[in-house]
Amino acid sequence: xxxxxxxxxxxxxxxxxxxxxxxxxxxxxxxxxxxxxxxxxxxxxxxxxxxxxxxxxxxxxxxxxxxxxxxxxxxxxxxxxxxxxxxxxxxxxxxxxxxxxxxxxxxxxxxxxxxxxxxxxxxxxxxxxxxxxxxxxxxxxxxxxxxxxxxxxxxxxxxxxxxxxxxxxxxxxxxxxxxxxxxxxxxxxxxxxxxxxxxxxxxxxxxxxxxxxxxxxxxxxxxxxxxxxxxxxxxxxxxxxxxxxxxxxxxxxxxxxxxxxxxxxxxxxxxxxxxxxxxxxxxxxxxxxxxxxxxxxxxxxxxxxxxxxxxxxxxxxxxxxxxxxxxxxxxxxxxxxxxxxxxxxxxxxxxxxxxxxxxxxxxxxxxxxxxxxxxxxxxxxxxxxxxxxxxxxxxxxxxxxxxxxxxxxxxxxxxxxxxxxxxxxxxxxxxxxxxxx
Numbered sequence: 001x002x003x004x005x006x007x008x009x010x011x012x013x014x015x016x017x018x019x020x021x022x023x024x025x026x027x028x029x030x031x032x033x034x035x036x037x038x039x040x041x042x043x044x045x046x047x048x049x050x051x052x053x054x055x056x057x058x059x060x061x062x063x064x065x066x067x068x069x070x071x072x073x074x075x076x077x078x079x080x081x082x083x084x085x086x087x088x089x090x091x092x093x094x095x096x097x098x099x100x101x102x103x104x105x106x107x108x109x110x111x112x113x114x115x116x117x118x119x120x121x122x123x124x125x126x127x128x129x130x131x132x133x134x135x136x137x138x139x140x141x142x143x144x145x146x147x148x149x150x151x152x153x154x155x156x157x158x159x160x161x162x163x164x165x166x167x168x169x170x171x172x173x174x175x176x177x178x179x180x181x182x183x184x185x186x187x188x189x190x191x192x193x194x195x196x197x198x199x200x201x202x203x204x205x206x207x208x209x210x211x212x213x214x215x216x217x218x219x220x221x222x223x224x225x226x227x228x229x230x231x232x233x234x235x236x237x238x239x240x241x242x243x244x245x246x247x248x249x250x251x252x253x254x255x256x257x258x259x260x261x262x263x264x265x266x267x268x269x270x271x272x273x274x275x276x277x278x279x280x281x282x283x284x285x286x287x288x289x290x291x292x293x294x295x296x297x298x299x300x301x302x303x304x305x306x307x308x309x310x311x312x313x314x315x316x317x318x319x320x321x322x323x324x325x326x327x328x329x330x331x332x333x334x335x336x337x338x339x340x341x342x343x344x345x346x347x348x349x350x351x352x353x354x355x356x357x358x359x360x361x362x363x364x365x366x367x368x369x370x371x372x373x374x375x376x377x378x379x380x381x382x383x384x385x386x387x388x389x390x391x392x393x394x395x396x397x398x399x400x401x402x403x404x405x406x407x408x409x410x411x412x413x414x415x416x417x418x419x420x421x422x423x424x425x426x427x428x429x430x431x432x433x434x435x436x437x
Contacts, residue, residue, distance in 0.1 A: 005316030008041020013346065016307060017390045021406040027300045027396060031307035042314040049310055057309020058302040061393075065118075069298035071264040072121030074290030075241070078268045080128035081286045082275035084234035089132025091231040098137035102147040102200045105130045109151025111242055114162055118260070119152040120297070120397050125241070126152070127401050129234070138213045139204065145402045146203055146412035150196040153388070153417040155424070157350075158380040160185040165351050166383060170376035173358040174366075181377035181437045184428060188381050192424035199415055233274040237267035300400070301393035308347050312356075320346065325361040333429040336365060336375065337382045341422065345386035349393070354383040374432050381425045388417035 016034035019025040032050065039049035079085035096104055105126065112122040130144035157166040160182040167178050174180075244263040268290075272283060279286070311317050324339040331338060339361070344353040357379055365375050388395055390406060395413050399406065 002042070002316045002319065005042040005314055006320060008038050009311055009314060009316050009320075009346070011041065012038035012307075012311070013348075013389075013391065020396070021390045021410070024405075028303040031303045035307050035310040038310055038314060042316055044314070049313065053310045053313035054306040057312075058306035060309075061302040061305040062298060065301070066295070066298050067261055068118055068121060069301075070291055070294030071261050071268070072118065072124045073294030073297060074287065075121075075237075075264045075268050076124035076128060077290030077293055078271050078286060079125070079234060079237070081279070081281060081289070082233070082271050083278060084230060084237070084271055084275060085128030086132040087231035088234035088238070089129045090136055092129075093133050093136035098139075101133045101137040101139065102143060102204055103197070105133060105144050105147040106151035106196065106200060108238075109148050110156045112238075113152045113156040113164065114159060118164075119157065120301070120394055121260070121264070122152045123148060123394075123398050123401055124293070124297075125238075131402075135214045135216075139207055140212050140214060141402055142404060142409050142412065143203055143207055145398070145404060145409055146416055147200055149398060149413055150199065150416035150420065153384065153394075153421070155189045155192040155381075155421070157384060158185070158377075159189050160377075166354060166380050169351070169354055170358060170362075170380055173362060174372040174376050176372050176376045180373035181371075181432075184374065184431055184436050185377050185381070187431050187436060188377075188424050188428040191427050192420055195420040195423060196416060199420070203412075230275060230278075233271050236274075237271050240267045240270070297397050297400070300396055304391055304393045304396065305349065305352075307391070308349050308352060311347060312352070317346065321356060321360070325357070325364070332368070333370070333374070333378060333432045334426075336378045337425055337429045340379060340382040341386045341425075344383055345389055348387055348389045348391040348395075350383040350387040353387060354379060357383070371437065374437050378425070378428060378432060381421070381428055385418050385422035385425060388413055388421075 012034040015037060016030050019030035019033070020027055032054070035049060035054050036046055038044075039046050076085075079088075092104055093101060108129070109122055109126055112125060113119055126148050130148055131141060134141055134144040156162065157164045159167070160179040161167075162178065170176055170180070171178060179185075241260070241263045244259055272279075272286070276283075321339075321343055324342045325335075327335070327339065336357075340353055340357050343356060344350055347353050362375055362379065366372055390410060395410070395417075398413065399409060402409070
């Protein structure tokens, strides 16, 4: 392993986190500068590192996610501008009571993601509803943010039966099904959701004791000039998105991306038509806002994935991934957990980490006597945790959407998207060691 090259990778990650989180630099500028530092320490051609490794990583993300990001942001903006999101939030608060606001936000996020919707799109969809519910309950926006983060991450992505890539990718490499080792997966799910629930209760009690109430902010999803929309239209559109993903994507077997994009587009159109007379802005203006939200969010994430591409192109990272997995093969089930978490912390990207593991190292564990089903479940759960570093694309998008800074709310990201999943995944390894499958 090149010590100088690895030092460069670590310095690049630290530099990007410092510039983005503590100096509020533009993400693209920060990732470019950090990428150049990594290339310099790894004796790479600086222009090649940017023009090939960085741009290929960024371009791949844009190609795969631009339409999904745009339609997801558009759907969230339409819900907000028609007033449907506010109406749904108000009605839910009245029905369930202010005490259970956080649980509803959490479960709504889980249903969206388990239905096949990307977690970033789920964030854009839930944000206006969660904000209104926090306003009705008079709790800080940060409370709704933390509840959402827990609901749309970790167990929702890797739970048996999930159509999300974290649960699909192992089936491509291992020949398993999406319900592989379902008993083990269900145990991990229960542990994770209990931990998330404890944090939700703790956070609410903390805010109540401090008399902390709702404070509006310049959020991506919260502006003036909203219509007084129908709650029914919001519920109908949410059901269309969730049920189409579950039925058409999960049962019928249509391409998940196609189903979700179609559902988002149809739901947006229905909402606009339903609430047309209540609109305070022209339709083209609402469509323009949603489109720009999606494009900007997608490009921010693409910049981070470009940085990840530079990291992956270095010999230092290749040596590091080989070392972590060599270390892991001596630890059995816990080796899967350790090697994946170490790589995820470096890359800040769970699908990329999972792909590297499955493509290069998964068969080593099967050769040791582990079943493909258990490897599937442990890998899909272990890739989430330390991927939620400050340079994770989801982290950046979530905070930006809610108008929160890293100083204000990254602790919530760390606990709900890192600490809880890591503990649950480790417990999963213990259960697998005891024979649960």
